Amino acid sequence: MLKRIFLLALCALCTVTANARLGETLDQCKARYGEPIQIYTADAYDLFDTYLFSKGAYRISIVFIDGVAIQIVYRKDLGSRLNDLEVKNLLNLQGPGWTQWKEDSWYNDTMYAIYMGHNDERWSLTIETYHGLDLIKAALAQEAQKSQEGL
Numbered sequence: 001m002l003k004r005i006f007l008l009a010l011c012a013l014c015t016v017t018a019n020a021r022l023g024e025t026l027d028q029c030k031a032r033y034g035e036p037i038q039i040y041t042a043d044a045y046d047l048f049d050t051y052l053f054s055k056g057a058y059r060i061s062i063v064f065i066d067g068v069a070i071q072i073v074y075r076k077d078l079g080s081r082l083n084d085l086e087v088k089n090l091l092n093l094q095g096p097g098w099t100q101w102k103e104d105s106w107y108n109d110t111m112y113a114i115y116m117g118h119n120d121e122r123w124s125l126t127i128e129t130y131h132g133l134d135l136i137k138a139a140l141a142q143e144a145q146k147s148q149e150g151l
Contacts, residue, residue: 022094022111022129026051028061038143047139062130065139070132074125081123087115094127 030036033053040050053060057080063071074090076082081088091098097108104115111129 073127
């Protein structure tokens with residue numbers, strides 16, 4: 001019993017260290033995590049700058065638009081899944097009022113989240129603002145229009 005309590009407390013502590021928040025600037029994220037371990041700059045394939053940070057067992061990818069974090073993706077090492085407590089803690093760090101919509105989807109007044117597995121067996125929790133989604137849709141529409149005009 002004591003061992004289980006210790007493990008739950010350890011999981012909660014780990015998620016507190018991986019606490020990037022939507023709306024933060026790149027400088028705020030660097031202050032929290034240090035320098036990014038990889039940067040994907042906007043180009044023909046990626047419309048937005050994405051910074052990859054590492055903190056403990058987590059890999060945190062953050063998409064910035066207009067200098068603000070609009071999407072955060074939390075992952076653990078290959079084959080590792082976030083447990084229910086970690087998912088709950090990461091959601092609550094973003095703000096209150098989360099409602100579970102489907103088995104692995106949640107939403108509140110300003111953002112939504114999806115927890116899913118990928119072909120490479122990496123599971124990720126993606127949290128995004130509705131405003132960020134609108135910005136992404138607008139940028140994609142603009143790119144599609146440019147492509148059509150180029151034909």
